[in-house]
Amino acid sequence: MQSCLARCAVRQGVVRQQQEDARSRPRGRAPAPPPVPVAAPPPGPMRYYGTIYTAAPPGTGVGITVGQADRMLAHRTAENDCMNRGGAPCRLVSEFTFACAAVAHGVRQSPGTAIMTSDPSTFRLHVVGHGMANTRADAEYDAMSDCNRRDRGLTCGIVRSECSGR
Template sequence: MALGAMVALGVGGAWAQTGNPTNDALLARNEAGRKEAFRSLLTQNRYACAEVTVLFQAGLDPRRTAYWDLSCRDGGPWRISIPAERWATPTLNACGQGTGPGAGPCFRSVSTSAPGLAAAAAAAPSASCRTACGSQPQSLQNACLARCASGSTIQAAAPAATATAAAVRGRFGFIYTAEPPSTAFGFSSGKTDRLAANMDAIRACEAVAGRNQCRVALDFPNACGALVQALTTPPVQVRRLASGVGQTREQAEAQALNTCRLAEAASASITCRIAISGC
């Protein structure tokens, strides 16, 4: 989706190194200045963004189009593409919702050899973090990579069980979520320590949404839990969240899906999708 032009950013000639004037101007700012520039761009175009919580410079393509990935406390994750032509109109895509470099996958670097990028760009997610994110369900991978880019540690998902996962006594799980349309959530399951299960979930959510933006959606001791997102199309945004609990993973997923579908029965454009589940 095309956005209004970015506000003029003053920049000295010493920073004009990437062949993309707007990108050069962004690189001349500090991290806080870059986050504010993108927050202003989003809000001017009527996107919710109270605060940019994660910002990652993905690099430039051969045409010198610059790609920046970000999540806001109350929205995202998105990829913003900035053409090399001066005063060109940036475009925005929801991460993973499309094809080509303009749609991601987000929070991964695109190939570039342009000078001046490495020193100013955010550090790319480590190989181990990318591998761990690759083991997550596809619907979670962009949020996972956002947490990697913010410096969080991601634990690889356990291999899928051949049989239906079932509840085990003495195990604890939590789901924390941010207010839609934010995609942020945290999930833990199968923990023997209730406090550790609670903290793992809230930290994962806050790594994307920011501090004090996540609330407990489900506490499921001795049970399985599931989180379902109601997604609008297009553009893809989280409209509603639903959670479910059961003695098997399938029961928890079915309960969450049923809650979501009943709530959105009147909306033909809404899709209820399982975000995560576990026991």
């Protein structure tokens, strides 16, 4: 959604500049000839996109899209998924073309709790690690490594991983 708004703003600036250029061109002169069309590049292998969106800690929202042929749809889907799961504003963490992605949360026990469980009231989220690879195991390994690298004193665990069917 954010990248869409940015592209729209840039496009409006380009249109405005073209209109100003047309107004400043002297009257009576013939317009420049149209540009020569350039041949499209030869078709190559199909690209598939994936994106990871997360809520900023302490938010727990995570949205992952993998194997999407439409890049912008990959962004919209992951961002909406993240917001639906966490309610907080979500931000883009990564865009990739790998088949799999994973996210790990680094948590620490909440003050005043006897033990840390899967109940969110017993812990506080401090960092988010992510990983992308061609296999689920490698993506999860990368996400755990990223989480542990950010803060060694936290308990890291995979909260979400996805792979495309391709």
